[in-house]
Amino acid sequence: MKKFEQTETERLILRRPRPEDAEAIFDRYANDPEVTRYLGWLRHTSVEDSRSFIAFSESEWERWAVGPLLVELKESGLLLGSTGFAFETLWRASTGYVFSKGAWGKGYATEAMRAVVEIGRTAGLTRLYALCHAGHSASAHVLEKCGFLREGLLRRHFEFPNLDDGAHDIFHYGFVYEKYR
Numbered sequence: 001m002k003k004f005e006q007t008e009t010e011r012l013i014l015r016r017p018r019p020e021d022a023e024a025i026f027d028r029y030a031n032d033p034e035v036t037r038y039l040g041w042l043r044h045t046s047v048e049d050s051r052s053f054i055a056f057s058e059s060e061w062e063r064w065a066v067g068p069l070l071v072e073l074k075e076s077g078l079l080l081g082s083t084g085f086a087f088e089t090l091w092r093a094s095t096g097y098v099f100s101k102g103a104w105g106k107g108y109a110t111e112a113m114r115a116v117v118e119i120g121r122t123a124g125l126t127r128l129y130a131l132c133h134a135g136h137s138a139s140a141h142v143l144e145k146c147g148f149l150r151e152g153l154l155r156r157h158f159e160f161p162n163l164d165d166g167a168h169d170i171f172h173y174g175f176v177y178e179k180y181r
């Protein structure tokens with residue numbers, strides 16, 4: 001299995017997180033209550049949480065061809081957010097994304113997710129999937145623009161760690177690579 005290194009899109013670089021990224025991850029998005037509202041992981045409350053994420057990322061990268069990815073602006077190197085893969089088998093992985101508030105509404109999530117779909121193709125995936133809060137229209141729209149199909153509504157399925165009002169409905173989105181359709 002060949003290790004992925006990094007990829008460039010028109011405006012972005014997607015690359016493996018490094019230990020020295022912890023403070024920027026914390027400051028740029030992982031500590032922001034608004035940004036982390038609909039995420040499946042607990043908002044970071046100290047840089048130590050961001051370091052733990054990098055340690056987790058390292059273990060994923062040791063095991064699989066590609067793991068979590070940071071997204072930087074190509075022209076300045078500014079950290080915009082994160083995306084990447086959580087492999088479950090050699091053929092199936094889940095994905096997701098988070099961008100700092102100042103980076104919203106500029107098409108970055110769509111650009112990054114299209115790149116993620118292509119990296120998954122190179123990595124030999126059959127299926128990539130994503131879960132999304134049923135009320136999160138912007139995220140659902142990003143997935144649909146990138147070719148994901150809404151495969152189901154899971155009712156009262158997930159207790160979002162940064163929301164405190166019980167289990168929420170989620171959409172299940174899947175992307176099956178062309179040769180397996």
Ligand SMILES: CC(C)(COP(=O)(O)OP(=O)(O)OC[C@H]1O[C@@H](n2cnc3c(N)ncnc32)[C@H](O)[C@@H]1OP(=O)(O)O)[C@@H](O)C(=O)NCCC(=O)NCCS
Pocket residue numbers: 034035036038039081096097098099100103104105106107108109110111131132133136137138139141142
């Ligand atoms: C969701 C998120 C990733 C979107 O990032 P982004 O870079 O703004 O996304 P893009 O600009 O590529 O695309 C957003 C699309 O949703 C649309 N949109 C924005 N708000 C919307 C809303 N309330 N309802 C419907 N569509 C909406 C935009 O118009 C755009 O579509 P268009 O290009 O067809 O006009 C970003 O808001 C984010 O990081 N949020 C916090 C983390 C998060 O919730 N992650 C997803 C967890 S499932």
